[in-house]
Amino acid sequence: MTEFLQQLINGLSLGSIYALIALGYTMVYGVLKFINFAHGDVYMVGAFAGYYLAPWVWKVIPAGQDTTRFSWSSSAGAFAVLLLSMAVCAVLGILIEKLVYRPLRKRPRLTVLITAIGVSIFLENFGQYLFGADPKSFPEILPDRAIEGLGDLTVMVNQSVVLVVTLILLVALHFIVMRTKMGTAMRALAYNPAAASLMGINNDVIISFTFGLGSALAAAAGILNAINYPSIDPLMGILPGIKAFVAAVLGGIGNLQGAVLGGILLGVLETLVVGYVSPMYRDAIAFAVLIAILLFKPNGLLGRVESEKV
Amino acid sequence: MASLVEKEAGMSPLLEINDCTVAFGGLKAVSELNLSIHQGELMGLIGPNGAGKTTAFNLITGVYRPTDGEIRFDGRSIVGRRPYQITARGIARTFQNIRLFASLSVFDNVRAACNMHLRHGISHALWRGDAFAQEEKAVEDRVMELLEIFHLDHLCNAPSTGLPYGDQRRLEIVRALATRPKLLLLDEPAAGMNPTEKQELVRLIRFTQEKFKLAVLLVEHDMRVVMGICERIAVLDYGMKIAEGTPEEIRNNRKVIEAYLGE
Amino acid sequence: MNRPKTWLLVFVALIWAASWFQGAINPYYFDILITIGINIVLGVSLNLVNGYTGQFSLGHAGFMAVGAYVSAAMTIFLCPRWLAACGGGSTAESALFLGALVAGGFGAALAGLAVGVPSLRLKGDYLAIVTLGFGEIIRVMVQNTEAVGGSRGLSIPARETGLFTTYLAAALAVYVVVSLVHSTYGRGFLMVRDDEVAAEAMGINTTKYKVMAFVVGAFFAGIAGGLYAHFKQFIHPEGFGFLRSVDIVVIVILGGMGNTPGVILAAILLTILPEGLRALAALEALPVWLRGMIQNRMILYSLLLIGLMLTRPQGLFSGGGKWLRWWKRRQA
Numbered sequence: 001m002t003e004f005l006q007q008l009i010n011g012l013s014l015g016s017i018y019a020l021i022a023l024g025y026t027m028v029y030g031v032l033k034f035i036n037f038a039h040g041d042v043y044m045v046g047a048f049a050g051y052y053l054a055p056w057v058w059k060v061i062p063a064g065q066d067t068t069r070f071s072w073s074s075s076a077g078a079f080a081v082l083l084l085s086m087a088v089c090a091v092l093g094i095l096i097e098k099l100v101y102r103p104l105r106k107r108p109r110l111t112v113l114i115t116a117i118g119v120s121i122f123l124e125n126f127g128q129y130l131f132g133a134d135p136k137s138f139p140e141i142l143p144d145r146a147i148e149g150l151g152d153l154t155v156m157v158n159q160s161v162v163l164v165v166t167l168i169l170l171v172a173l174h175f176i177v178m179r180t181k182m183g184t185a186m187r188a189l190a191y192n193p194a195a196a197s198l199m200g201i202n203n204d205v206i207i208s209f210t211f212g213l214g215s216a217l218a219a220a221a222g223i224l225n226a227i228n229y230p231s232i233d234p235l236m237g238i239l240p241g242i243k244a245f246v247a248a249v250l251g252g253i254g255n256l257q258g259a260v261l262g263g264i265l266l267g268v269l270e271t272l273v274v275g276y277v278s279p280m281y282r283d284a285i286a287f288a289v290l291i292a293i294l295l296f297k298p299n300g301l302l303g304r305v306e307s308e309k310v
Numbered sequence: 311m312a313s314l315v316e317k318e319a320g321m322s323p324l325l326e327i328n329d330c331t332v333a334f335g336g337l338k339a340v341s342e343l344n345l346s347i348h349q350g351e352l353m354g355l356i357g358p359n360g361a362g363k364t365t366a367f368n369l370i371t372g373v374y375r376p377t378d379g380e381i382r383f384d385g386r387s388i389v390g391r392r393p394y395q396i397t398a399r400g401i402a403r404t405f406q407n408i409r410l411f412a413s414l415s416v417f418d419n420v421r422a423a424c425n426m427h428l429r430h431g432i433s434h435a436l437w438r439g440d441a442f443a444q445e446e447k448a449v450e451d452r453v454m455e456l457l458e459i460f461h462l463d464h465l466c467n468a469p470s471t472g473l474p475y476g477d478q479r480r481l482e483i484v485r486a487l488a489t490r491p492k493l494l495l496l497d498e499p500a501a502g503m504n505p506t507e508k509q510e511l512v513r514l515i516r517f518t519q520e521k522f523k524l525a526v527l528l529v530e531h532d533m534r535v536v537m538g539i540c541e542r543i544a545v546l547d548y549g550m551k552i553a554e555g556t557p558e559e560i561r562n563n564r565k566v567i568e569a570y571l572g573e
Numbered sequence: 574m575n576r577p578k579t580w581l582l583v584f585v586a587l588i589w590a591a592s593w594f595q596g597a598i599n600p601y602y603f604d605i606l607i608t609i610g611i612n613i614v615l616g617v618s619l620n621l622v623n624g625y626t627g628q629f630s631l632g633h634a635g636f637m638a639v640g641a642y643v644s645a646a647m648t649i650f651l652c653p654r655w656l657a658a659c660g661g662g663s664t665a666e667s668a669l670f671l672g673a674l675v676a677g678g679f680g681a682a683l684a685g686l687a688v689g690v691p692s693l694r695l696k697g698d699y700l701a702i703v704t705l706g707f708g709e710i711i712r713v714m715v716q717n718t719e720a721v722g723g724s725r726g727l728s729i730p731a732r733e734t735g736l737f738t739t740y741l742a743a744a745l746a747v748y749v750v751v752s753l754v755h756s757t758y759g760r761g762f763l764m765v766r767d768d769e770v771a772a773e774a775m776g777i778n779t780t781k782y783k784v785m786a787f788v789v790g791a792f793f794a795g796i797a798g799g800l801y802a803h804f805k806q807f808i809h810p811e812g813f814g815f816l817r818s819v820d821i822v823v824i825v826i827l828g829g830m831g832n833t834p835g836v837i838l839a840a841i842l843l844t845i846l847p848e849g850l851r852a853l854a855a856l857e858a859l860p861v862w863l864r865g866m867i868q869n870r871m872i873l874y875s876l877l878l879i880g881l882m883l884t885r886p887q888g889l890f891s892g893g894g895k896w897l898r899w900w901k902r903r904q905a
Contacts, residue, residue, distance in 0.1 A: 035698040103883055109697045110629055111886045114826055117631075118878030121819060125871040238815065245702060284713040287706030294703060295691055371774060393773035402774070409771040411764055413831070422760045426776030432785070435756035436749060438578060442756070449757050489776050 002152045007275045008268060013159045013228065015267020016166035020221035021244030022251070022259035023173065024093075024214025030190035030254045031210050034109055037116035038096060039218060040241010041123035042089050046219025047138065047232045048131055049085035054139045057081050067143040070157075078141040082165070082223050086216040093215025094208045102204070120241075127234030135233040138226035162224045169220055170260060173213070177256065182209055190254065243270075243286040250293050252303025261301060322385065323348045324525050325370065325401075325493055330379030332365055332549075339365040341549045342379070347493065352519055352526045354540035356533070356560075358569060362549040363529045364406055367497055370527075371403050372396040384492065398426055402491035404482040406498045406529075410470040416481060417466035420453045423488035453488065459521070460484050460514070476507045483518065493525045494518070500532045508532060512539050537561065545569065581748045585741060592737035603736075605844060607804055610739035611797050612840040616824035617746045617833060618793030623822065624830035625754050626786040627766030629701045632688065633794050633821045635708030636681040638813035640795025641802035642721050644677030645729050648803065670733040674742070674799040681795025682788045684711065689787030693780055708818055715810040726809035727802075734804035742800060746793045751833055753789070762786055766831075816871075823874050826881065829888020838890050846870065 021043050028036045057080045058065045064077025100119055104112050147155045177183035185206045188196040197203050225240070226232055247266045251258025266286060273285045293300065323346035332340045340362040347353050355363050368374045370381065372393040381388050388396050411419050428449070434442040457463040460480055465473065470481060479499055486494055496515070500508050516539055519526050530536045536543060537557040545553040545560060547569040553560060560566055595603065619633045652669045659665050688707045692700055716724045753759035761782040764772035769779050802808045824843055828836030847870045853859070854867040866872055881889065 035702070100879060100883070107882075107886065110627070111882050113629065113698050113701060114822075114886075115879055115882040117819065117822070118875045118882065120875075121871055122875035122879065125869050125875060129866055129869055129872060242702065242705070246706075249699075278717075280717050281713065284710050287710050290706050291691060291703060294695060294699065298694065373770065373773075392778070393770075394776050394778045397774055397776035405771065405774075409768050409774075411767040411771065413763055413767055414760070418760065418763075421757055422764050422777075423775040425757055425761055425764075428758055431758060432753070435758045436752050438752065438756075446757060485775065 003275075006153055007271050009153070009155055009159065010275075011268030011271035012264065013162045013267075014271055015264035016162050017221045017225045017240065017263075018244045018247045018267050019260040019263025020166060020169065020217045020224070021240060022247040022263045023256060024218050025245050025248040026251070026253055026256060026259040027186075027210050027214045029248070031186060031193075031207055032101070032105075034101075034112050035116065035245065036101075036211075036214075037113065037241075038119035038123055039214065040237035040239075040244065041120050041127070042093055042096075042215045042237070043218040043222045043225075043240060043244075044127060044232070044234060044237030045092055045123065046085050046089045046215075046222030047226045047236065048127065048136075048222075048234075049088040049219065050081050050141075050223045050226060051136055051138055051232060053084050053088075054081050054141055057084070064141075067140045070143055074142060078227075081141055082220060085223055086219045089215040089219035089222075090212035093211040093218075097208060097211040102207075120238075124234055124238070131234055133234065135231045138230035138232050140227075140230070142227055144227070156228070158227045162228065165220065165224060169217060173217070173256070176213070182206070186210055239283060246286045246290040246293075249290060249300055252300030255300070255302045258300055258302035324351075324384060325527075326380075326382040327366075327370070328380045328382075330369060330376040330381060332362075332369055332374050333377045338549050340369060340546075343369075343546075343549075343551055345544055345551070347525050347527055349492075350519070350523060350525055352515070352539055352541050353528065354536040354543040355527060355529045355546065356531075356536055356543060357546035361546040361569075363546055364497060365549075366546065367403060367495055367527075367529060370396075370495065371401060394426075397489055397491075400490070400492035401495065402486035402489045402493075403495040404479070404486055404497055404499060406501065408478050408482055410478060410481060410485070412469075412471045414470060415466065416462060416468050416470050416473065417453060417457070419470045419481060420456055420485050420488045421449060423485045424449045424452065426489055456484050456488060475502055476510075479503070479511075480514065483514070487518065487522060491524065493527065496526065496528045496530075498529055498531060500530055500535045508535055511535070515539055577748065577752060581744055584744050588737055588740040588744070592735055595736040605848065606736065607734060607739050607800075609841050609844045610736075610743045611800050611804070612821075612824060612844050613743040613837050614739075614746045614793050614797040614800070615821045616828065616836045616840040617743070617750055618790045618797070619821050620825050620828070620831065620833060620836045621750045621753070621762070622786045622790040623825050624832065624836070625750075625762040625766060626783060628692070628783055628786060629697060630688075630704040630787070630790070631701045631815070631818050631822065632704035632706075632708030632711075633790070634813040634815070634817035635688075635704075635711040636684055636791040636794035637798035637801065637817070638708075638711055638715060638808075638810065639684045639791075640674075640677035640681040640798030641808050641813070642677075642715055642727070642798075643680035643795070644673040644799030645727055645802045645808060646721055647673035647676050648729055648731065648733070649727075666731075667733075670731075670803065671738070673803075674738070674796055677799035677802075678792045678795040681798065682792040684795075685787040685789075685791025686784065688791070689784040692787070693783055705815060705818070708813075708815065712810045712813055715813075724810060726807055729802055729806045729808070732804065732806055734800045739800055739804075742793070742796050746796075747833060747837070749789065749793075754833075763831075820874075823878060826878060827889050829891045832888055832891055835888050835890030839888075843874075846873075 021039065024039050025036065057077050061073050061077045063071065063073035067074050096119055100115055101112065104115055142158060142161060144156060144158050147157055147160060177186060185196065185201045186209065188199065188201060189203055189206050193203060243266060244263065247262035248259045250266060251260070251262030266289060269289065270282060270285050274282050325347040327343055327345040330340060330343045331338060343366060355366060357363050365374065369376055372388065372391050376389060383399055383401060388399060411422060414422060428445060430442050430445055454463060457466055462477065462481060462484060465477065473481065500511055503511060512535055515526065518524065528536065528540060540557060543555065543557055543560045544551055545566050552565045552569060553563045598606070615633060615637065619630065622628050622630045652673065655669060656665060688704060692703055695703055715721065721727050754762060761772070761777045764775065764777050765779050765782050772779050824839045825836055827843065828839030850867050850870055854864045
């Protein structure tokens with residue numbers, strides 16, 4: 001039982017990462033109806049942004065570097081790293097959309113898809129050129145130790161940080177999408193772009209905003225993952241990116257709650273398969289899920305049914 | 311009229327729709343529709359916007375499956391058949407929003423529709439023997455013949471989507487005819503045409519029906535077109551058939567007038 | 574006798590004659606020549622799926638892996654026994670190699686069937702990711718099969734792949750794809766690409782054509798895999814990953830989707846290009862940052878992809894017909 005609980009907790013923290021990335025896929029799909037293939041690589045850039053920003057942050061908050069024990073300054077430092085790399089990626093996401101996807105808005109979907117693959121390959125390989133192909137070790141921005149008093153259960157502080165921060169981000173996202181003007185416009189655009197622009201919504205601004213928001217969440221996922229698994233490299237975004245896409249499809253693409261649900265489910269499932277079946281199938285499981293869901297419930301768990309107009 | 315003679319002789323209709331319903335979620339796009347078309351008949355299907363005319367087309371051609379009811383064509387049920395199988399049975403259609411094959415020329419659009427009737431398959435296409443060459447030649451001749459009948463032969467190498475609107479509509483009809491149908495479904499063929507073009511279209515439909523001995527089901531907005539050529543007209547409103555009869559009967563039907571003008 | 578078949582025979586005779594001299598070719602150029610041939614097979618076969626039929630597949634490397642492993646397993650486990658049984662000899666050896674290649678092709682075709690059937694309902698982006706997933710699943714399965722070396726890779730004892738077999742495969746791939754597309758029968762591929770709903774309404778069984786495109790495409794990818802395995806003499810599951818699939822996709826897109834001559838040109842160009850880049854990167858005169866960037870050819874490929882999509886989505890070599898007509902006019 002303890003082991004199962006342990007797996008479940010590990011699965012939840014992995015699932016949170018997938019959920020954060022999946023949100024970006026689903027939001028962009030919502031407004032533009034295309035899969036931003038390069039999204040997983042934005043997650044990678046997020047982790048690297050944190051890697052390069054942490055020393056700068058510590059110049060401002062020198063005490064933040066001391067991670068032997070918990071302190072306000074180490075938390076503040078970690079928080080600053082998180083926010084800054086989210087900002088960097090938001091800008092990156094907006095730039096990618098503006099430079100590459102916007103000119104292709106009226107083109108066939110295949111053209112956009114190929115371009116997105118191109119952007120993805122570019123980020124991966126330019127990353128290899130810029131950061132070097134070898135894995136780098138993400139700095140310790142928070143003290144990493146087990147939470148005491150849980151018996152046989154080992155829960156690392158960082159794992160709980162992942163869960164808490166994810167929860168906060170989800171609440172914030174929910175607020176933005178449901179309560180702010182931007183969020184309302186975003187939903188309107190997802191529902192009917194033509195009508196939205198007739199209602200005086202500037203679609204370009206909203207699409208930029210959506211890209212920024214999604215990319216920021218991916219960056220957060222990158223940082224949160226790196227504090228648990230500090231080895232980062234320029235190709236690290238490929239698999240989580242694809243898996244998060246699977247999570248978005250699992251939950252029903254275009255549906256925010258679905259993305260979170262799908263991410264958590266996939267994370268837990270993957271951890272259980274690795275724990276109880278074989279670690280060799282770690283990467284195959286997501287694809288098996290994808291194929292199964294597309295065959296039996298192509299609109300995902302919470303998705304809407306759409307049919308082509310003839 | 312031929313169809314009336316047939317009906318009197320008790321011949322079974324070519325197409326028979328019995329109590330068909332199509333529901334999307336809770337919305338019934340077509341409900342309990344009954345419709346029958348006889349060999350060689352020219353029938354019209356009219357109704358206000360959103361009445362379910364195109365849904366009825368999609369129902370007949372297998373794009374949608376009826377939630378309930380039965381459709382028989384040529385004596386056999388076609389419910390649950392895929393669209394290509396229904397085309398093979400002898401129902402061809404045109405589309406309201408023209409759907410030509412954009413990357414194929416005018417000639418190839420028609421040639422492609424002959425695909426179904428080829429006897430030779432993949433091995434012949436690879437071997438390219440005499441039998442294959444003969445069949446290809448036969449198809450080419452037939453396509454050219456069809457294009458000549460409809461005065462599109464001089465455009466045969468032009469890209470299909472570059473044609474003027476009226477020609478595109480005509481090409482869609484030619485393409486549908488290339489599948490050798492017994493029943494031709496025309497979905498708003500006069501949409502976007504000017505009066506002269508419409509007159510030409512009426513002539514064309516009549517000519518086609520007589521030349522190829524077809525039954526035709528015509529969905530159309532333009533009353534003058536429908537009243538001008540249809541022997542029988544069915545009227546849909548809110549997915550239900552509210553009237554059926556000769557153009558004269560329909561013109562004077564109270565329900566129809568209400569549906570069109572509102573109460 | 575008709576023209577396409579004549580061309581095929583003439584070409585096969587030519588490469589047969591040329592293959593007599595393959596021993597005289599500098600090993601470096603020989604390597605490039607074979608790689609070009611294999612890339613032509615891969616590009617042309619993927620073009621049937623992605624280009625002519627409009628089904629965007631990102632899993633071609635998976636089919637290549639199946640072909641490579643099936644044919645390698647034949648060579649390693651079955652061929653020695655059969656050779657011993659029939660008394661050996663170089664003719665028997667060549668025949669067995671061809672047999673292994675074809676077996677690899679059929680193995681891959683079977684995998685293509687397995688991918689094609691469930692993928693039918695999917696379009697565009699979804700299909701791309703599902704085929705990518707299938708490719709990865711194949712890779713993971715190979716990795717977990719100890720009999721063929723698992724994650725350690727597999728060594729093939731003999732270097733059987735030569736000029737003749739490679740270009741025979743290339744010629745056949747081109748012939749099959751062009752023949753299919755240029756018959757009334759095969760035009761179903763183009764109809765499926767242009768408009769599936771209209772294609773069905775014209776009596777085209779779109780399912781059949783999609784599966785056929787996948788199966789034929791996979792068959793040749795499998796052949797290419799076999800050629801690759803018996804040329805490099807070492808195969809590894811990592812060598813058939815997503816990036817390899819992208820390599821092939823780049824060939825198709827650069828050449829122009831649904832443009833076979835363009836794809837052949839692109840296969841040649843993209844095989845030579847890395848060699849040229851390597852030479853360029855060695856130039857001392859260039860600034861260090863540029864040399865570093867040139868060393869990673871994928872940076873250039875990705876920029877090429879993006880740039881093409883923005884400016885010439887029809888590919889680099891479209892409009893070939895126009896030039897041909899211009900040239901013919903000049904001759905006349």
